[in-house]
Amino acid sequence: MLSKELVDLAVETLEQCSKRGASCKNILYKLRKERMLSQRQWKHLYAVIMQTRKYATLLKETVELLPEALQNSLYRCFDSRPWLLWLFLYDLLLGKNEIGSTVSPDEEVCSEQNVKLLWQCLETAKKRTPLTDQPAWLAENMYIYARVNHLKGSLEAVHSSLESSGYYNTTQEETNSSEQVVTFVKKGAKRKYPLELYKFWLDADVSSLLVFPSNSKIAQHFLVRVRRKLVIQDKASCFVAQGFDAQLGWKVVDACASPGNKSMHLISKGVEQHGDKFYNNPIKVIAIDRDKRRFDLLNRTIHSFGYESYIDTQRADFLEWSDKDCQGIILDPSCSGSGLFKRNWTDSLDELQQKETHSTRLRQLSFFQKKMLRHALCDFPNCRRVTYSTCSIYKEENEIVVYEVLQQVKDLGWKLTQFLPKWPRRGFTDPLNAEEAAACVRTDPKLDHTNGFFVACFERALSNTPLSYKNPIVFSASDCNRSVNSFKRKRT
Numbered sequence: 001m002l003s004k005e006l007v008d009l010a011v012e013t014l015e016q017c018s019k020r021g022a023s024c025k026n027i028l029y030k031l032r033k034e035r036m037l038s039q040r041q042w043k044h045l046y047a048v049i050m051q052t053r054k055y056a057t058l059l060k061e062t063v064e065l066l067p068e069a070l071q072n073s074l075y076r077c078f079d080s081r082p083w084l085l086w087l088f089l090y091d092l093l094l095g096k097n098e099i100g101s102t103v104s105p106d107e108e109v110c111s112e113q114n115v116k117l118l119w120q121c122l123e124t125a126k127k128r129t130p131l132t133d134q135p136a137w138l139a140e141n142m143y144i145y146a147r148v149n150h151l152k153g154s155l156e157a158v159h160s161s162l163e164s165s166g167y168y169n170t171t172q173e174e175t176n177s178s179e180q181v182v183t184f185v186k187k188g189a190k191r192k193y194p195l196e197l198y199k200f201w202l203d204a205d206v207s208s209l210l211v212f213p214s215n216s217k218i219a220q221h222f223l224v225r226v227r228r229k230l231v232i233q234d235k236a237s238c239f240v241a242q243g244f245d246a247q248l249g250w251k252v253v254d255a256c257a258s259p260g261n262k263s264m265h266l267i268s269k270g271v272e273q274h275g276d277k278f279y280n281n282p283i284k285v286i287a288i289d290r291d292k293r294r295f296d297l298l299n300r301t302i303h304s305f306g307y308e309s310y311i312d313t314q315r316a317d318f319l320e321w322s323d324k325d326c327q328g329i330i331l332d333p334s335c336s337g338s339g340l341f342k343r344n345w346t347d348s349l350d351e352l353q354q355k356e357t358h359s360t361r362l363r364q365l366s367f368f369q370k371k372m373l374r375h376a377l378c379d380f381p382n383c384r385r386v387t388y389s390t391c392s393i394y395k396e397e398n399e400i401v402v403y404e405v406l407q408q409v410k411d412l413g414w415k416l417t418q419f420l421p422k423w424p425r426r427g428f429t430d431p432l433n434a435e436e437a438a439a440c441v442r443t444d445p446k447l448d449h450t451n452g453f454f455v456a457c458f459e460r461a462l463s464n465t466p467l468s469y470k471n472p473i474v475f476s477a478s479d480c481n482r483s484v485n486s487f488k489r490k491r492t
């Protein structure tokens with residue numbers, strides 16, 4: 001039986017895990033120390049919390065299948081604490097039915113007949129979305145990606161270092177039985193670890209990108225922590241540098257750079273692609289960020305991975321930056337972050353009724369993104385390639401931004417160009433036409449084992465381009481002129 005105090009603690013913890021986007025396991029381990037819970041209490045709490053998170057989306061789907069009146073009564077009972085509702089339903093329908101009396105919702109709502117109805121809806125929901133398609137399962141099982149830092153070592157050198165520390169190169173499909181173990185001597189004693197944790201394979205779409213299972217400890221490996229030969233970076237975020245194809249000697253502006261992943265990857269890719277020729281005529285990046293805290297982070301990252309000779313950092317507002325020498329721009333502006341699956345899969349579970357703020361916020365982000373994209377395409381006279389990317393899944397921040405700006409810059413010679421042509425998932429049509437949509441790249445967390453991401457690439461032949469161009473910015477009446485800063489997410 002969970003006491004009232006433990007139920008409150010469970011709900012508080014579930015809310016924290018959801019809001020902070022932090023690892024729930026870490027929060028739970030911290031809790032054990034801070035609250036001085038007995039081993040038994042902590043284990044109980046741990047199980048209830050992890051199970052509630054695992055089934056919460058399924059339970060939400062279950063509630064949505066109920067007749068509207070009953071749905072509303074349930075929402076009313078738990079209005080201010082959605083996670084208490086998911087905990088209550090988990091316990092009632094899938095758990096040990098041990099907290100009903102502690103939570104004590106409206107008796108009418110929990111009549112025998114209504115519980116029966118809940119059961120039926122749960123069965124329907126289960127058939128519609130199997131557990132392995134549920135966001136909680138996908139978030140738990142998302143792969144970890146690490147790309148080789150070619151300034152510090154080659155793919156082959158990283159391979160052999162990994163193999164000499166117990167990792168083994170295999171295929172994505174190969175699985176080991178739970179009995180197969182690998183033995184290491186740690187702190188003077190022999191310890192056994194599941195072999196499955198030590199496998200890795202080479203990604204098929206991004207060069208020099210290694211893939212590890214979700215429970216791998218690669219992030220703590222000395223190649224990542226000390227030698228900096230491996231950089232943990234989500235696969236989708238690697239798409240920009242993978243497809244950018246910067247030429248030797250190019251100057252590229254990374255307009256919204258912090259923490260610097262795309263800038264560093266671009267240089268690393270240059271070294272991988274051109275070998276020693278890169279050092280004779282290197283690609284140079286100007287990495288800009290306007291935010292003081294983010295700019296400091298950018299500098300720390302660039303230094304710790306050894307990129308300071310190739311990346312010049314500038315604290316500035318990109319909208320006030322111009323550069324007549326740059327040939328390429330990477331534009332990865334602030335966005336809703338809705339594609340960051342591990343962080344956001346609980347979003348729809350945090351509020352019982354969708355609030356108006358969502359669409360207002362999207363409109364403002366979209367306005368800011370169009371302004372940034374238009375500046376990149378109009379105010380850099382010698383620029384010939386611009387990528388626009390977001391980790392958002394919304395059309396408002398992706399295809400609609402690209403479409404509206406494209407109409408205004410076609411006269412300058414800009415066209416959408418096919419980006420990463422072998423990648424199967426492309427942009428959405430309407431307002432883009434079929435050809436334009438097919439030029440863009442999208443990723444889907446549910447299908448691609450990576451965050452939701454969008455990239456479009458604009459190109460122009462320089463001979464058609466006037467050397468300077470200024471035009472007033474004209475956007476549709478629905479755009480709204482507030483600074484995006486006032487709508488920054490609580491978590492960024």
Ligand SMILES: C[S@@+](CC[C@H](N)C(=O)[O-])C[C@H]1O[C@@H](n2cnc3c(N)ncnc32)[C@H](O)[C@@H]1O
Binds near residue numbers: 319
């Ligand atoms: C999505 S993050 C960039 C992530 C980065 N491209 C990477 O891959 O590591 C967006 C960044 O844009 C910066 N930013 C937003 N508006 C800006 C502006 N007008 N000028 C320069 N930087 C800006 C934010 O401070 C934030 O650090």
